[in-house]
Amino acid sequence: MGYPHKSHERESVVLSRYFGDPEAATLDGWKKRGGYVALQKALSMSPAEIVTVVKDSGLRGRGGAGFPTGLKWSFMKPGDGKPHYLCCNADESEPGTFKDREIMRWTPHALVEGCAIGAYAIGAETAYIYIRGEFTEPLVKIENAIKEAYAAGILGKNAMGTGKTVNVWVHRGAGAYICGEETALMNSLEGRRGNPRIKPPFPAVSGVFAQPTTINNVETLVAVPHILNNGAEWYKQWMRADNPKSTGTKLYSVCGNVQRPGNYEVPMGFPFKDFLYDLCGGPLQGRQFKAIIPGGISVPIQTVAEAEASLMDYEGFVANGTMLGSGGVIIFDDAQNLVKQIARAARFFAHESCAQCTQCREGTAWTTKILERIVAGDGSPDDLDTLLEIGENMTGKTICVLSDSCATPVASGINKFRGDFEALIKKKKVHMVPAQVA
Amino acid sequence: MTSTPEYFRAPADWGPTDGKGFETADGAGHHGHAAYQPVLAAGSARRKELDELITRYPTKMAVLLPALWMVQHERGWVSEEGMAEVATVLELTPAYVKGVVSFYTMYHQHPVAKHFIQICTTSPCNACGAEDVVEAFLKHTHCEELGNTSPDGKFAVIEVECLGACGFATPVQINEDFIESVTPARVPEILAGLK
Numbered sequence: 001m002g003y004p005h006k007s008h009e010r011e012s013v014v015l016s017r018y019f020g021d022p023e024a025a026t027l028d029g030w031k032k033r034g035g036y037v038a039l040q041k042a043l044s045m046s047p048a049e050i051v052t053v054v055k056d057s058g059l060r061g062r063g064g065a066g067f068p069t070g071l072k073w074s075f076m077k078p079g080d081g082k083p084h085y086l087c088c089n090a091d092e093s094e095p096g097t098f099k100d101r102e103i104m105r106w107t108p109h110a111l112v113e114g115c116a117i118g119a120y121a122i123g124a125e126t127a128y129i130y131i132r133g134e135f136t137e138p139l140v141k142i143e144n145a146i147k148e149a150y151a152a153g154i155l156g157k158n159a160m161g162t163g164k165t166v167n168v169w170v171h172r173g174a175g176a177y178i179c180g181e182e183t184a185l186m187n188s189l190e191g192r193r194g195n196p197r198i199k200p201p202f203p204a205v206s207g208v209f210a211q212p213t214t215i216n217n218v219e220t221l222v223a224v225p226h227i228l229n230n231g232a233e234w235y236k237q238w239m240r241a242d243n244p245k246s247t248g249t250k251l252y253s254v255c256g257n258v259q260r261p262g263n264y265e266v267p268m269g270f271p272f273k274d275f276l277y278d279l280c281g282g283p284l285q286g287r288q289f290k291a292i293i294p295g296g297i298s299v300p301i302q303t304v305a306e307a308e309a310s311l312m313d314y315e316g317f318v319a320n321g322t323m324l325g326s327g328g329v330i331i332f333d334d335a336q337n338l339v340k341q342i343a344r345a346a347r348f349f350a351h352e353s354c355a356q357c358t359q360c361r362e363g364t365a366w367t368t369k370i371l372e373r374i375v376a377g378d379g380s381p382d383d384l385d386t387l388l389e390i391g392e393n394m395t396g397k398t399i400c401v402l403s404d405s406c407a408t409p410v411a412s413g414i415n416k417f418r419g420d421f422e423a424l425i426k427k428k429k430v431h432m433v434p435a436q437v438a
Numbered sequence: 439m440t441s442t443p444e445y446f447r448a449p450a451d452w453g454p455t456d457g458k459g460f461e462t463a464d465g466a467g468h469h470g471h472a473a474y475q476p477v478l479a480a481g482s483a484r485r486k487e488l489d490e491l492i493t494r495y496p497t498k499m500a501v502l503l504p505a506l507w508m509v510q511h512e513r514g515w516v517s518e519e520g521m522a523e524v525a526t527v528l529e530l531t532p533a534y535v536k537g538v539v540s541f542y543t544m545y546h547q548h549p550v551a552k553h554f555i556q557i558c559t560t561s562p563c564n565a566c567g568a569e570d571v572v573e574a575f576l577k578h579t580h581c582e583e584l585g586n587t588s589p590d591g592k593f594a595v596i597e598v599e600c601l602g603a604c605g606f607a608t609p610v611q612i613n614e615d616f617i618e619s620v621t622p623a624r625v626p627e628i629l630a631g632l633k
Contacts, residue, residue: 004606083496095560095600126494133544134601136614169494174503175544177599191502191528193541209496255562255604262605297561328604330562341561348560348599354541 063217096328114221295325
């Protein structure tokens with residue numbers, strides 16, 4: 001569903017079916033649309049059975065890393081005597097991504113149901129939805145949905161009359177991109193600064209409140225009720241015949257210089273070229289696409305020719321030199337100063353760095369300064385090599401991947417669009433230097 | 439001429455410098471010299487709300503972010519007195535609470551204008567003309583510069599990093615309200631609705 005546009009016939013609408021339908025946000029409306037049937041079913045199954053179904057479906061994390069969800073859930077050892085927790089990562093802040101926002105705005109009960117099932121499956125009695133502070137409308141919608149669910153006995157000590165305890169609570173962040181990193185999210189939830197933690201220990205061993213924890217993205221959890229209702233085989237109808245590793249449908253957020261920005265839900269393996277021109281309507285009148293970032297601003301930027309050859313699934317994007325990431329498709333056209341946009345992206349990371357690791361704190365700041373200097377017409381020919389060197393020192397050397405995320409668009413930008421950078425540097429301003437007097 | 443640099447001096451319109459600070463809506467005063475009105479006093483509605491929240495978590499500290507939100511909702515910003523109050527209620531130190539407050543960009547550590555306007559200018563919105571929207575807001579609010587408060591004290595305009603609504607460029611957040619697809623042409627109408 002390409003909200004705010006009408007659904008396109010080539011979309012496979014599962015998660016986004018009720019986008020734009022205000023009635024779906026209410027409990028009655030959601031029940032009419034088949035809501036909470038999956039939760040009822042799940043509570044009559046054993047947690048291990050649910051994990052097996054999710055494993056068989058091939059569902060993978062939709063937040064960016066693409067880790068198999070069923071496998072992640074199976075790390076939570078039942079009967080270890082410790083309280084388990086589920087955290088739903090609703091801190092959607094990756095530039096270019098706005099799918100979780102639409103899910104929470106239009107179908108908050110879908111997320112509540114997904115969280116309840118996920119919590120039960122990993123042996124947790126409590127799930128926390130960590131939502132970013134800026135999402136005021138989705139926050140209200142989710143809070144209402146939770147209130148309705150408790151009042152109707154769907155959540156609580158006797159969830160749906162089964163005698164099982166399932167709590168779902170929402171926790172509001174306060175403006176920090178880094179809290180979308182799972183260990184930073186846990187710190188923030190505990191009432192700390194949102195600094196990422198060193199792994200190991202992994203969250204499944206020692207997560208939030210030092211207890212076994214699973215963190216899942218909104219879109220991942222919302223897919224689970226559909227899988228339970230229809231079975232693993234049903235979910236696997238959406239995949240490439242030659243790639244069984246990516247299954248199901250994926251929501252893509254499309255933004256930037258394009259005819260029809262918005263959310264689109266397509267099956268895994270969909271051709272990216274058709275997606276760009278057929279679904280999204282191609283470039284604006286009289287313009288040409290210039291550069292495309294297919295998975296949120298942290299993944300490598302590509303030229304149009306490169307991007308068009310991609311098949312839209314985890315492996316398809318990687319085979320073509322980029323990543324699926326969070327599914328935030330950012331498009332820049334030929335009217336844009338690409339160097340300026342990359343500099344702006346670097347500034348984003350410099351602003352959002354938690355400043356814990358030196359490589360990131362210094363690297364993001366210097367990358368931004370150098371890029372902004374180039375944009376201002378003060379660049380020098382050595383700058384590009386300096387930037388690449390800084391980028392190398394920022395990759396794979398820090399606690400979390402924010403540092404890598406800053407280096408990626410810069411390095412790929414320089415490699416793919418070096419001419420744009422050099423053209424700006426050649427236009428260098430001439431500064432008058434007073435002559436040396438002996 | 440005094441040698442105090444411009445940025446160390448209080449602006450002329452900051453009210454009397456008699457140690458009392460100037461009046462705010464809640465009577466607390468911006469400099470914090472006037473008595474701070476507690477937000478989480480025992481028996482108050484906010485305290486009950488907070489006590490209910492505490493039952494959802496295994497530790498008291500986990501409600502620190504929600505408690506700070508309550509202070510900000512009631513007082514418009516989080517003063518040092520506000521931090522100290524939260525620290526007392528949650529059995530933390532004021533220094534720890536300040537450490538947390540300063541990490542998160544949405545907590546105001548100083549009073550802000552009545553309408554705090556945040557405009558997303560990160561790359562995707564930037565490519566769709568967010569900078570023109572910023573310019574329009576600066577012009578129509580008479581703020582002139584980013585981070586300034588307008589002469590009438592009503593508006594402040596800042597750039598903000600990704601608001602997570604990139605397909606609806608340019609999103610603008612005014613206090614708790616979120617406005618999508620803002621263009622320079624819509625700015626006067628939006629501001630008129632605020633007054």
